Amino acid sequence: MEIRHATPLTVTTGDISLYRALTGSRHALFSAATFAEANGYDGLPIDPLLAFHVVFGKTVPDISLNAVANLGYADGRFPLAIYPGDTLTAISEVIGIKENSNGKTGVVYVRTRGFNQDGLEALSYVRWVMVNKRDAASPAPEAQIPDLPDNVDPATLNFSRAYSAWDNTLAGSAHRFGDYEIGEKINHVDGMTVEEAEHQIATRLYQNTAKVHFDAHGQKASRFGKRLIYGGVVISIARALSFNGLANAAELLAINGGTHTGPLFAGDTVYAWSEVLDKAELSDSVGALRLRLVAVKDQDPGAFALRGEDGKYAPGVCLDFDYWAAIPK
Amino acid sequence: MEIRHATPLTVTTGDISLYRALTGSRHALFSAATFAEANGYDGLPIDPLLAFHVVFGKTVPDISLNAVANLGYADGRFPLAIYPGDTLTAISEVIGIKENSNGKTGVVYVRTRGFNQDGLEALSYVRWVMVNKRDAASPAPEAQIPDLPDNVDPATLNFSRAYSAWDNTLAGSAHRFGDYEIGEKINHVDGMTVEEAEHQIATRLYQNTAKVHFDAHGQKASRFGKRLIYGGVVISIARALSFNGLANAAELLAINGGTHTGPLFAGDTVYAWSEVLDKAELSDSVGALRLRLVAVKDQDPGAFALRGEDGKYAPGVCLDFDYWAAIPK
């Protein structure tokens, strides 16, 4: 079952400005045409996470508008650089389904692909959501659980840009590939308080229409009694905060997994920390770090909160995100 | 009496991004250059309502900065597509005047025209506002009430774009011209809560300087005791909400009339419903729907609230807006 999603979007420098103004992104590679062009791009590119949110937004009316929960991501890839003026469209395919034991809900697995105006695949990812069964009395469909990789193999990414003129000072850090060790944890220190206007503006920028983010009147009757912030807002803010300590790991290459482990509401302050999970060689000039990015709210990220002794996510942990980033050697 | 207004404005892709991020607009025709070019445009155009707000904003210091109320609109037309890089200017002409029976206030009718950098008329509309008489003791001027059309005749619009490659799936709806019936009411379902920051950012984007929208300190002494949201913000949010059910009626062609029937304040949630008032043929590939767009706040739009038994607008009805939209056949 293939679903072509509505509303193609031409991304522009206006989107770049708004993304920066809403997230605090400071990576030189996605801020300056000069820096990007010196390091293998054909101009100032769109941040892969911005492209991801735009493609994700298109899927909401068809995939998750009435979903109970957004459960996870896997196998996210960004094979094509996107530039201002490019137009993104999205197509999704249902690749798996499983009824939950309660007989009332189930999990649907979807692969979504984003394309540019030439029909070239710009990004793809799998996500799975919990949905209500249309008719609880109907028999359970045969479970089909897709075979998803634990993480994306960097060797399959065909990363071809040379970071031939990477300037540490302009990029904001002297720490390159060789300076990070597997197992190392990094405290990103700064915090960012999110206002209702900010997450609403960001979520509309991505044309994500999920009503839980916008309708304060309707949300009064909901579980939390108020608007819930789109998880992608948390990903982007945490990623922007990770500039403190990971400034050279500017380019998100692949999403290995991700879970929104707790809700974020307006007025909450997002902090973040990272853990280096793995390292890989990409080319003579570029390596890759596999990073766990954890967002916590209203607490010191230097405590590196993740899970409690019961194995459950600790209070205030909002995001557990696993990705590969390119970094100069 | 002709008034040339200050501050010409070059509209850009930055304005397009902000308009989308502030209103939630999702029409493919104003989101994607590819879709627009396949359907008669020369690139990604500016949404006519964005152009309208920009031109309206220019008139505020000269027409309505100290007006008591913005009473209505009529005969709004959009003869020219506007693109990023175009520069808009505005000229207004007072076309009517009438003193109210209290001798203290009066109504002024104004036709405003917006032009592009080549001096071509891009849009025009009539609005009328209630103003205080400068000197209540002065004799009433002779009333001159302009002859305004009840609605714009679509045959006079010279609509020439062919919707030759309209893609229902990308546009977000399978419902075309033939699927709508006169008298049909459409519930747009979703709600949008408006924050102070959002309406202020939008209203400054349009360079509309009316102080009631911005000055919380000064507004404490006003009738409502707080900032009032610019009516154009309500029009654009309601129109964006109308995507649910009217996704193919993307292009606003003409404004027949409009009344801001109640105030909107930050924290209020806007919902909308529409009624098909009339239909007209434009060409082989395009028809027009005359639509009544009603914005209500903090209530179910599926109740289709409009007027009470006393004929007055019902509580919570904020906007009664009458327009023609193009829609593919």
Place this chain on the structure above:
Amino acid sequence: MEIRHATPLTVTTGDISLYRALTGSRHALFSAATFAEANGYDGLPIDPLLAFHVVFGKTVPDISLNAVANLGYADGRFPLAIYPGDTLTAISEVIGIKENSNGKTGVVYVRTRGFNQDGLEALSYVRWVMVNKRDAASPAPEAQIPDLPDNVDPATLNFSRAYSAWDNTLAGSAHRFGDYEIGEKINHVDGMTVEEAEHQIATRLYQNTAKVHFDAHGQKASRFGKRLIYGGVVISIARALSFNGLANAAELLAINGGTHTGPLFAGDTVYAWSEVLDKAELSDSVGALRLRLVAVKDQDPGAFALRGEDGKYAPGVCLDFDYWAAIPK
């Protein structure tokens, strides 16, 4: 000691739109390509204050992230017009140092220069900040106080643009160089209430990362107990408000000095007044006004509050800013 700062930034029309939407700027010269081109520019330029905030933002992690206070500005110059697509970088030089008598803090004087992608100097300014001594027990360094001009000599600005087609009506005022008198005070009347989302979005647009502006959770333990608004936000809003009365003084030429005389918080309403401090000839078609721009909060700017009888800044005075602006003759 020279510091090259991180994150070069390509400024775009997206930044122009956001700057307008966040500040309320209405000067024709920075709003319309047509107006700018008719008056000596090669297209729609970036407002000098936007360029200033961008360059200032780059210096924050290296200069003032942990500063106790931002004490003043001097000798700000804008020798080069900046256009969308230009990339700004920044370099700072420490030009002076002085230990305070308490032995715990000191003042550091820094000259910052901003460059475009061709390495041409686009702007420069001096600012001085109060910082904590790293080790209070260490001996005081020898004081070096730079020789700073009381104000920038307009004759040194090499202003070369002719305002050859200045249109008073489009610019919004009939008052030109000859209409202003030294000593004249101007009430800018309107007020602008600043929301948390607005100042945060603006400050991130400039990639200014000072945590006091963003971290509500962390700020609970601070002196004010809440987020503090970046002083540059106050400068730009006050300058935008000064359109009422100074619409033709569109172009900021030089910053003579500036002090953030009191904090601004979300919910406060900014008002502004100006005083003409001096006048100078620039060319046959252009003069310069030396202006004091004062921002006050939650009070009538027509009272022209500045200092009390004790010589200290009066309550609610937030900004005392001294600059030269070009104005047509």
